[in-house]
């Protein structure tokens with residue numbers, strides 16, 4: 001077997017590590033000069049969205065020999081709407097670094113790899129596929145998938161983000177649902193130390209949002225974050241992303257070509273999490289290649305998770321600020337809080353099953 005992995009990100013590296021575990025070496029191509037050669041940002045993995053795995057880091061380590069050291073663990077998640085505030089607490093998940101940061105998850109994965117990565121190799125599927133028996137497409141970009149098969153885009157997202165300095169409790173994260181500055185989207189502050197955090201504003205590029213001026217929304221977002229966190233934190237560096245495609249493909253494998261990570265559709269549409277899904281699709285593709293499983297069957301629960309998440313998004317994005325206030329307020333109800341944070345079952349799955357018939361009619 002001659003295996004190529006295009007892209008040394010979370011999905012590609014998880015695939016490579018799993019192949020190595022079972023004695024197979026892949027040729028790994030990375031277009032950048034080193035792993036994670038992009039802006040630094042904190043991301044999160046919330047165990048509550050990955051039922052039945054109450055601790056995703058432990059699960060990846062014990063079940064798949066992929067060992068990650070998160071930056072912080074999240075014990076409290078604040079939820080802010082225009083006029084309400086509530087929070088979830090307990091062991092909710094982890095933050096981790098991405099990009100150039102020396103402890104970024106992609107660097108941690110690369111450090112566990114025995115084989116080499118070929119850097120500065122911006123390869124195309126068309127150019128290399130004939131040389132290999134198996135190709136794993138892991139470029140993190142839906143547009144690469146679209147060159148090979150249809151990719152159903154649920155929506156394109158606009159991001160504006162910043163590294164900020166202030167006084168934080170690194171075990172507490174903050175989310176904001178307010179259509180005034182995050183129309184049908186959200187903003188969040190993810191601390192990665194007691195003095196540094198990532199602030200991100202993300203919203204879908206629906207036609208009704210196209211006329212909005214991103215910088216104006218960003219200013220409103222900053223004002224609200226200053227107010228809610230009761231401090232004037234300092235913006236250190238900024239980034240901006242447009243046309244980030246969130247969607248999924250129908251066919252996860254075509255012949256011996258495997259679509260993993262974002263190339264498959266790893267991002268869950270409701271909150272935009274995709275790290276765990278990316279790693280799992282990489283691991284599952286490797287299982288299939290070494291003859292230990294069927295990729296299409298293994299990823300079915302992830303696929304279902306994507307659709308549940310999309311159903312919930314389509315419902316919540318119809319909410320105006322008044323309804324978002326009500327939803328936020330309802331989180332203060334102990335029963336609702338324990339339902340949402342339960343590790344015994346997936347609240348998202350249950351809610352989506354309840355909503356789905358209604359959603360289909362509307």
Ligand SMILES: Cc1cc2nc3c(=O)[nH]c(=O)nc-3n(C[C@H](O)[C@H](O)[C@H](O)COP(=O)(O)OP(=O)(O)OC[C@H]3O[C@@H](n4cnc5c(N)ncnc54)[C@H](O)[C@@H]3O)c2cc1C
Pocket residue numbers: 006007008009010011012029030031032036041042043044045121122123124138139140141159161200241244260261262263266267272273274275276278
């Ligand atoms: C601003 C932002 C915030 C996010 N926050 C979160 C979060 O908090 N939690 C969460 O779970 N998810 C989050 N996500 C989503 C998550 O980051 C992605 O789902 C995940 O990184 C996708 O992994 P991947 O392996 O598919 O792609 P990547 O990790 O992006 O890796 C792709 C790699 O392929 C390389 N490459 C691309 N093209 C080529 C080519 N032609 N040849 C060779 N190499 C190539 C790239 O350089 C890159 O190294 C966020 C995404 C964004 C944009």
